[in-house]
Amino acid sequence: xxxxxKTLLGLSTAVCIMGLTAAAQADTLKIAxxxxxxxxxxxxxxxxxxxxxxAIDDINKAGGVNGxxxxxxxxxxxxxxxxxxxxANKIVNDGITQVVGHLCSSSTEPAADIYEEEGVLMIxxxxxxxxxxEKGYQMVFRTIGLDSLQGSMAAQYILNTAKPARVAVIHxxxxxxxxxxxxxxxxxxxxxxxxxxxxxxxxxxxxFSALIAKLKKENVDFVYYGGYHPELGLILRQSxxxxxxxxxxxxxxxxxxxxxxxxxxxxxxxLATAPKSFDQNPVNEARVAAIKAxxxxxxxxxxxxxxxxxxxxxxxxxxxxxxDSEALADYxxxxxxxxxxxxxxxxxxxxxxxxxxxxYRLHKDGSKTPAE
Amino acid sequence: xxxxxxxxxxxxINGLTIGSTYALIAIGYTMVYGIIGMINFAHGEIYMIGxxxxxIVIAGLLGMGMVSLPIILIIALVVAMFIASTYxxxxxxxxxxxxxxxxRLIPLISAIGMSIFLQNFVVLSQGSRDVALPPQITGGWNFxxxxxxxxxxxxxxxxxxxxxxxxxxxxxxFISRSRMGRACRACSEDLGMTNxxxxxxxxxxxxxxxxxxxxAAIAGLLLGLYYGVVNPxxxxxxxxxxxxxxxxxxxxxxxxxxxxGLILGVTExxxxxxxxxxxxxxxxxxxxxxxxxxxxSGLLGKPEVEKV
Numbered sequence: 001x002x003x004x005x006k007t008l009l010g011l012s013t014a015v016c017i018m019g020l021t022a023a024a025q026a027d028t029l030k031i032a033x034x035x036x037x038x039x040x041x042x043x044x045x046x047x048x049x050x051x052x053x054x055a056i057d058d059i060n061k062a063g064g065v066n067g068x069x070x071x072x073x074x075x076x077x078x079x080x081x082x083x084x085x086x087x088a089n090k091i092v093n094d095g096i097t098q099v100v101g102h103l104c105s106s107s108t109e110p111a112a113d114i115y116e117e118e119g120v121l122m123i124x125x126x127x128x129x130x131x132x133x134e135k136g137y138q139m140v141f142r143t144i145g146l147d148s149l150q151g152s153m154a155a156q157y158i159l160n161t162a163k164p165a166r167v168a169v170i171h172x173x174x175x176x177x178x179x180x181x182x183x184x185x186x187x188x189x190x191x192x193x194x195x196x197x198x199x200x201x202x203x204x205x206x207x208f209s210a211l212i213a214k215l216k217k218e219n220v221d222f223v224y225y226g227g228y229h230p231e232l233g234l235i236l237r238q239s240x241x242x243x244x245x246x247x248x249x250x251x252x253x254x255x256x257x258x259x260x261x262x263x264x265x266x267x268x269x270x271l272a273t274a275p276k277s278f279d280q281n282p283v284n285e286a287r288v289a290a291i292k293a294x295x296x297x298x299x300x301x302x303x304x305x306x307x308x309x310x311x312x313x314x315x316x317x318x319x320x321x322x323x324d325s326e327a328l329a330d331y332x333x334x335x336x337x338x339x340x341x342x343x344x345x346x347x348x349x350x351x352x353x354x355x356x357x358x359x360y361r362l363h364k365d366g367s368k369t370p371a372e
Numbered sequence: 373x374x375x376x377x378x379x380x381x382x383x384x385i386n387g388l389t390i391g392s393t394y395a396l397i398a399i400g401y402t403m404v405y406g407i408i409g410m411i412n413f414a415h416g417e418i419y420m421i422g423x424x425x426x427x428i429v430i431a432g433l434l435g436m437g438m439v440s441l442p443i444i445l446i447i448a449l450v451v452a453m454f455i456a457s458t459y460x461x462x463x464x465x466x467x468x469x470x471x472x473x474x475x476r477l478i479p480l481i482s483a484i485g486m487s488i489f490l491q492n493f494v495v496l497s498q499g500s501r502d503v504a505l506p507p508q509i510t511g512g513w514n515f516x517x518x519x520x521x522x523x524x525x526x527x528x529x530x531x532x533x534x535x536x537x538x539x540x541x542x543x544x545x546f547i548s549r550s551r552m553g554r555a556c557r558a559c560s561e562d563l564g565m566t567n568x569x570x571x572x573x574x575x576x577x578x579x580x581x582x583x584x585x586x587x588a589a590i591a592g593l594l595l596g597l598y599y600g601v602v603n604p605x606x607x608x609x610x611x612x613x614x615x616x617x618x619x620x621x622x623x624x625x626x627x628x629x630x631x632x633g634l635i636l637g638v639t640e641x642x643x644x645x646x647x648x649x650x651x652x653x654x655x656x657x658x659x660x661x662x663x664x665x666x667x668x669s670g671l672l673g674k675p676e677v678e679k680v
Contacts, residue, residue, distance in 0.1 A: 038500040039500055040500075040501065040502060040605075042500060042501055043501070078500075173650060199649055200650040201649060201650070202653065204605065205609075206595070206599045206601065206606065207386075207390050207599070209386035209389070209390075209641070210386050210387070210640070210642075210643075210644030210645055210649060210652075211644055211649050213379065213382045213383055213386060213645065214644065214645060216521070216522075217375070217379050217521055230601070230603075233502075233504075233601070234599060234600075234601060237507070237599075237600060238599075241507070241524075241528070242526070243514060243522060243524050258501075258502065261504040262502065262504045262600065262601050264506050264507055264600075
């Protein structure tokens with residue numbers, strides 16, 4: 001009898017607690033934030049986090065969405081495709097139906113499959129690989145342009161402005177980097193400029209001296225690198241030590257103050273394509289001030305794309321008065337949004353109909369200015 | 373000299389630089405294997421810890437306003453060697469000694485566990501991001517006609533050669549001349565018999581771990597300064613390469629580890645020189661397979677005699 005009573009008591013307590021949490025959940029709406037919080041490219045995860053958290057703060061201050069307060073929950077995929085799948089499953093299990101992320105294209109692609117199947121709305125603020133939206137997904141959107149766009153912008157700059165004599169294209173053999181490098185190489189070839197070298201390096205490698213000697217031997221004067229900053233930083237640093245002085249160019253995956261920390265003075269003058277600096281836009285002045293007031297950096301390339309991702313979600317929620325992901329996805333596909341990155345409009349695939357990349361020149365203090 | 377020979381010379385310098393640091397790490401693997409016949413998979417992590425300690429010490433001393441680079445480097449080296457040796461000794465005491473005498477597989481699993489533990493320990497205490505140190509030793513010699521091909525040999529590369537050479541010489545002298553060294557050689561020949569003859573083999577094994585860790589710390593300092601970047605995952609790849617070098621040269625043999633390291637480094641540089649550099653690991657591990665097929669005990673290794 002005693003035992004039975006104890007069990008009963010335990011059960012009723014459990015029910016009470018569950019009831020309480022359910023009540024508390026009713027007025028908060030969780031948004032999952034998937035990206036690398038650890039690992040070599042965690043800096044980009046930070047940019048995404050800064051943007052999403054700023055958007056959530058602003059929206060909550062203005063009274064939330066449909067009477068609910070937003071809450072950002074961070075999930076760490078370490079930019080590892082295997083972990084991304086685990087994270088996606090965890091988000092589904094946790095019952096969250098809106099995701100901002102993932103960040104690395106190679107993580108976003110396998111995760112998108114799961115979200116599509118489970119009816120979770122996903123907006124990536126950073127993945128630029130075209131193949132992510134090519135499978136006819138209904139739940140997957142972006143607030144950033146595609147590699148094809150970025151690659152052609154880089155190629156145009158090389159052809160029309162830089163006009164180098166001998167170009168080499170190097171990449172890190174990953175979906176994002178190799179995709180971009182291939183786009184640049186192909187576009188150059190179409191315009192009659194043949195890359196003298198097209199080669200991959202191993203991510204995580206530290207020694208590029210053999211590669212640099214080869215570039216030097218080929219008299220290369222312009223290097224396009226498709227990949228992230230840890231490898232490019234080392235290539236720059238070792239190039240400077242070995243007296244190899246070519247102009248380097250990279251995608252937005254190298255735009256990060258850590259590039260300058262790794263490469264030192266050698267980071268001065270590196271070119272990079274990146275989403276327009278939305279933090280320079282006067283429209284975002286208050287948002288920039290709010291981020292700075294928290295002691296965070298608003299200049300990263302993914303801060304405002306992440307901010308806009310939250311805006312698109314919440315605008316759709318307010319308009320449809322629901323949190324049902326399918327209704328939201330339909331609404332997003334058929335409407336325009338006014339966001340921190342300007343007017344946002346989607347095509348059938350979930351890509352932006354227009355998006356702006358610009359060519360920037362990076363500096364050794366970690367800042368960037370539009371390239372001439 | 374023609375462009376080709378200058379280019380070859382440049383790639384040879386690059387290969388020897390990286391090869392000598394592989395050799396420094398490989399010695400730790402080979403010494404431990406030579407004596408207790410186990411692979412210490414946590415050794416790469418010791419190298420990584422050595423790099424971290426170097427960075428912390430150098431950044432700290434520079435922050436305190438010390439300007440003399442040689443003194444900073446010597447202090448960093450001593451501290452890194454001391455801390456790495458402490459880790460080496462502790463790992464042996466905690467993870468391997470209690471398992472001695474058990475099935476060979478058990479300490480191996482324990483070593484892999486130790487490696488994962490150390491990696492995550494550093495991730496938690498230092499963060500998982502790349503830590504960068506501005507170049508400390510810059511400049512170098514350039515020779516060859518700049519219009520043909522200019523070969524560069526940086527002061528840092530020369531420093532790597534010199535320190536590696538000094539460490540190897542000291543180690544060889546220690547093993548061949550000192551009492552402790554003689555005990556080490558005896559242990560590697562027959563651990564049980566050495567014990568019976570009144571040598572404290574536990575002490576000798578601990579010493580092996582300490583010496584191996586100190587050499588890994590030297591490699592950590594040199595490569596840390598050379599590349600200027602360290603993260604908690606560098607130990608894994610470096611450890612794998614050094615292990616390959618040790619097997620290539622004949623595991624258990626110290627000259628073999630040095631030879632294996634240099635061969636591996638030069639092979640990598642030459643592969644990147646004449647093929648796309650993504651084939652570098654394919655060729656170096658292919659070479660390992662070939663050598664193991666035709667000389668299963670490595671280049672300088674002694675075939676294992678079944679003890680009755």
